[in-house]
Amino acid sequence: MDKHKLDSDIKAIFENSKDYYEPMAQQAKARIWENIQQNEKKKYPAYLLRILAIACILLILLSSGLSLSLLNSRRTLQRITDKNSYTEKQLSKFMDQSIAERIHVIDTVVVTEKEYIDRPVFVTQILTDTVFIKEIVYMPEDVKQNIISEDNTPVMNYEAAIKDTLSFTSEVLIRNMHMKEQAREPKMKIKLFNMRDNIRGEAVRLSMKL
């Protein structure tokens, strides 16, 4: 399409009438220039703000880097200090040990700890009691002739001796511990061929050697 005579005619009119809008243009020129100058001035604060923002960011980065390095160095120092104090303790400990070995002093500390235990206490008490046992001894007849009295004299009155014998009781005493030493073992003593006479009427002790 496109070339048209109308286009060229109108173009020619426009080129020949460049002053058509001139009065209005001149009126607006000062205003437009002032606006341009203000826009130019506005750019600088924007640049300043950008520079300030960049500077702030760099400062923040730098300070954070410095603080991190400071923290790391502080940790390292703390570690070294701890190790140093540990080393010192170890050294003092070793030194103490060596001194102790030289002195050979051994202190024994006995710690007595009283422990109170609440529990029933059982005390075994052995009690002995004296038991008296009465024992009647029956003698065979063949033996009765050999009955002697206590003082080793043959008994003449056999029947009386028998009576007396019969009435003799051996006493077996079970005594308590105190009497233990005094306890006598029962003896039955029969002496042949030697009889004694119980004149005094005392108990004749029969003893039989077994």
Next chain:
Amino acid sequence: MKILKLSAISYSSMCCEPYICFYKKLNHRYFKCQATSIKKSGLLLTDTINQKDDLETKELIKHCSKGNSVAQGILFNWFYSPMYHLSMRILANHHDVEDVLSLAFTRVFSYINKFEYQGTGSLTRWVKTIIINESIRFLKKKKKLIFYDEVQEYNKEIAEPVYESGILDEEQVYTIVESMPDGYRTVFNLFAIEGYTHKEIAQMLDITENTSKSQLRKARIYIIDRMQKTKKYG
């Protein structure tokens, strides 16, 4: 075109009411230094853009890159009037043009340090591109760029009226162009006046080539129709 050779000192007396408030703020000594530096560089002040003065243009670009406000003022003075006309043809509103030019020249001074001078007219093309892009961006922001191809009632095929040359009046043309819908006006200006192709226009306006062609056709129909009506009814 007249080339005016002026000394740096007389620059202040000539220029520049626009620069009065600016000069008042400047330290007098500072201004003299800046003006002296420009004088030493051999920079000539011209009231219009001289396509042959490549050396002057390079010097000017160099000083503008350094932030020399006097050089920026000279550059502003060079391009102000033509860019005002260009922007006015696209926006058709003086207040909108003021806003767009403020932003556009700020962008020019911001990025001039990255501009590579590639011969005569390269600076002019570069500044024009910035002005056009800022104008289009402004229209998009205000949601004024409506392409009537998308509106069904305008999709009807309209017979192109016959154009009779010689019926154009300057005043009428400006009035008709200003009254056109923003989409028609933008495409017409870019194609017919600035010489962009439909492909380039489509990329700039985020439309298809067919839409660009359609908008151009409708713009022409609109202009011819209005001119005929104006001629008929006065």
